[in-house]
Amino acid sequence: MRSFVVRRLVQAVTVAAAVTTLTFVLIHLAPGDPLAGTMDDPRIAPSVRAHWRQVYGLDRPLPVQYVRFLTGVARGDLGFSVSYNEPVIAVIRRAVPNTLMLAGTALVLSFAAGILIAVIQVRREGTLTDRALGAISLGLYSLPDFWLAQVALLAFSYWLPIFPAGGTIDPVIHPYLGPAAAALDRVRHLVLPAVTLAALTAAWIARFQRAALLDVAADDYLRTARAKGLSEWTILVRHALRNALLPVITLFGLSLSAFVSGAVFVEKVFGWPGIGSVAVDAVGARDYPVIIACTIIGSILVAAGSLIADLLYMLADPRLRRAEGDADGGATSAVAGA
């Protein structure tokens, strides 16, 4: 198990290095640079921009810039953000907790909702309820995420102004609120984005969980349980769900990457200052070091997610625990598709 984890970590670092290089090259080859966009004023002489390009080393050849960047990273310096006028690490440090709060809440919500929907569907298998819930998950599953976010905003923030239209807190009042009121303020801002993000993933989890439940439903021990005269609900929740939950739990790790991507749109629409909106803005502003830092974080999350998924998978299935030497490296390096 330990050697497996070590191997996966080495793999993750290699992948992160490759991702960094790839992003660095791609974004530097793209037209535009961070200074062009931030100094669009006729009164600014071309020489001023030229000076700042030199200060940030943007006038050097690409390999030189890359080496400079790498030596910086080696020293733990992710660079200086031109568009935020502060070190990249400060930008990241501000954004990551916001994303974690949003994605974390959505994760919990989506698993709770997804599993619940699946249990109801299986309990009522073949009925109208089952099919209606199935259609609803299919619908949720087919929504453009930014569209769902915009419609949620339109409905619950503009037409029925129940929730605020964006941000993590009320910037005006929040500093002056007591602890309870401050927490409530946070929750009010979290509801729409978190539910939007959760809805999309809940559908996927429900579909998966339903299939897993139906799969175990045919197993012998359930027949035994039925023979013992236990009620269908008890069988479903106590026995079937317990067994069918394991594969779903492995989704937990996998869904991290989905959350990272989904968060990009949801954060943008709700003005949630997390890593997703920082990344998108940085691409638009050609803020190179910020883009690279965000991609690294994204790839670390994805790697961590698939590692967690693999570990859970191995815990769940003793056969795989023994087969850890498999060259493929566990369950999810194969699942890391899409």
Add this chain to the structure above:
Amino acid sequence: MTVTRPSERGGAVWVPVGPRDAAPPERERRRPAYGPWRALWRRYRRDQGAVVGLAVLATIAAIIIAAPLLAAYPPDVPLDIIALKSQPPSWLHPLGTDPVSRDVLSRVLYGGRVSLAIAVLAALTAATVGTLYGAIAGYAGGAVDAIMMRVTDACLSIPRVLLLLTVAALWGRLSIGGLVLVLGFTGWFGVSRIVRGEVLALRDREWAIAARALGAGATRTLLRHILPNVASPIIVAIALGIGNVILLEAGLSFFGVGVQPPQASWGTIMQDGADQVRALWWLTVFPGLAIVTTVMAVHAVADGLRRAADPRSGYGARP
């Protein structure tokens, strides 16, 4: 054994997991040329949801093909930039007009052509690239396979939206062809993994070894014997890819990367109203509904195909 997982933005791709011996039964594989399509269709037909999905999809296809007959106005031409700008839905303009006074219904009808054409072409591109890449990796095995798969790992671990935005930035102005290529070339990683896994498992089967022993070259073995056996997961992947690309195209338009004005796609119509959702809600809501309906139908068809292709499995199964 299969596991679905969400793709970057919620669609799913079919990926094999777990022990290799759980691939489709030998029996089907031995006679790939004999009637599998008819059997597939027979099983597909039994699935009510899938049939409804197919019907909806056919209707949508018919509507957008008939767009010139159905659209009351030209889609790209302002009608009256002062009197008819940003009109809410009315009898004359059932879905309203946009800020430059174009009829939204006409734009949605024509935009569907663009969105769907992009989706189909990009999904096919992705499937082709992914199949070739995966087949080569799986067939070669060893170090080549390891390196090729690490490359896909790296690409996969960049959130697709960011990868797309970066590549689009690199590209500058994107024609529809460019958009197809960008979407296609960032969407093949999943397919390549499926194909690679299948090929890896199939390449050492008796009949594949036998084919090689009879003097068939690597290319021939791959094309004639192995690839036909992975056709059904690829087809499912294409179907899901279409749904996925429709969503992605809309998402990219949201970030200002989309087809060139004045042409419409479902994504760009929404983009025209994106920062005025409050005042011009019809620009966001209606094209969005068109997308949801289409993608739902596509997913229903993909589900049906999957169930029909591999009747033993539901969605996912324990290993």
Add this chain to the structure above:
Amino acid sequence: MVLGAGCGGSGGISAGRADAGGTIVVALAADVRNLLPAYAISTQDQMVADLMFDRLADPGDSLNTVGDRGFLPRLAERWSWSADSLSITFHLDPRARWHDGVPVRATDVRFTYRLFTDTTAAVPAASQLAAIDSVTTPDSLTATFWFKHRYPEQFFDATYQMHICPEHLLRGIPTSALLASAFSKHPVGDGQFRFASWTPGSALELVADTMNYRGRPKLDRVILSISPNYGAAMAKLLAGDADLFESVHPDNLSEVRRRPDLTTIPYDDPSYGFLWFNLRTAKGTRPHPLFADRDLRRALSMAIDRAAIVRNVFDTLAYVPPGPFPRGASNADPSAPALPYDTMRADRLLDSAGWRRGSDGIRRKGARELAFTLSVPTSSKTRQQIAVLIQDQLAHVGARVTVDPMEMPVLMQRLEGHDFDAVLQNWRTDGAMDDLRQTWTTDAVRHGANYGDYANPTFDALVDSALTTSDPARVHELLHRAYTILDNDAPAVWLYQPRLVAGVHRRLHHAPFRPDAWWAHLADWSVPVADRLPRDNIGLTARTTAQAQ
């Protein structure tokens, strides 16, 4: 809840005004980028700089840029000109203090001048200070500006371009480290509002400087509530979470006007938008195959219905400017000639120039199609909308326009490289005549923002004369002749000068909006005691109380 903890006043120090108090929450649709006045480029940055830092003198509501007429004392309580007008001596207000209590001294003025003109600091405004030779400090309250030559706007340049910065806090910081310095995150100014806090992406808070030499502002605090996009900022105004939003889109105006608690205030924006032809292509090395031809540019200008476009995009809120200047700027000339909208004449002009319509309706001359790319920034919905309208209108006279939306950094890079066909651009000006020199003269091709390579020696000579003439009537005549040439050459199509509409909460008693800075009189805004909301009564000491908890 700590709301209402204090009620004006600041811990025993005299509040100065009995009715002082109140909070204004300003919704912003984009974040502040930096707090150093030297690098304030965006309007948000300029607002923060203006509120926290004073200049030597202020142009006042007349926004005059010639001589010193209408200028109001700020850090300088008075000034005097030398007999030859080659130097101006400013006498500082002895009461002026930095917010840390240190008095403002003449050495601060000299330091600021040196900082702004230091090439290693690369301050954007440096080129406007080029005519100043040096600043000397005869005594601690006197600063003298020495000029290389006389010109009408020398007083404006000496005062308007620089917010005076505190030498004692900035002296030790290398110029390259200024933007990353602690001062840039927590600036100490000398204006009527002092810095309180800034949470990037969320809020920036300023509080009244109760000891200010110009008097305490009536308001207690100004909170800039930052939203990432227009929709969220607008939602804050409509939800009552913000008191002011500076630019309500025409599409939302009716909703704001229906609201009894909100009022709308229109004001001019000192900017102008235009369709810019590139006269020389291949990075400015050879004539553009289409736009080097003056008749073609004139024909295209006449094919664009600017009035309809402005009406479509801005409703009744914008003007079509007759030249490259906003209304009210020193170089404005409302009587400047402008090409009419006349598609018949445009068609005739194109016909006679040999551009023949093909079967597809597009004109050709030999093998060349009348087709070009129109670049617009993706960040501007307005300009994207205008681009589609122009595309449609020019199609009627047989020109094929490809609209190419691109991200701002890319667009600016293309402009800088003189590498484009045509672009929709919008310039914000400071209202000075010098603006013309920086954007449209031949000199500006290399050293300014004349990215379209327009060059006409007669125009240059007229602008140069106007900039060095002090007689207003003569200046006007020179400018009028310059604009006539510009109109004749049509290097660009002047499309719009926006008129913005601010949505403001009615409980605020507001002062007049000034086009270059609506916030210029913010210290005079007030909230009647009877109309105050909880947030108006936070008081000046509340934040420390809240933090102490």
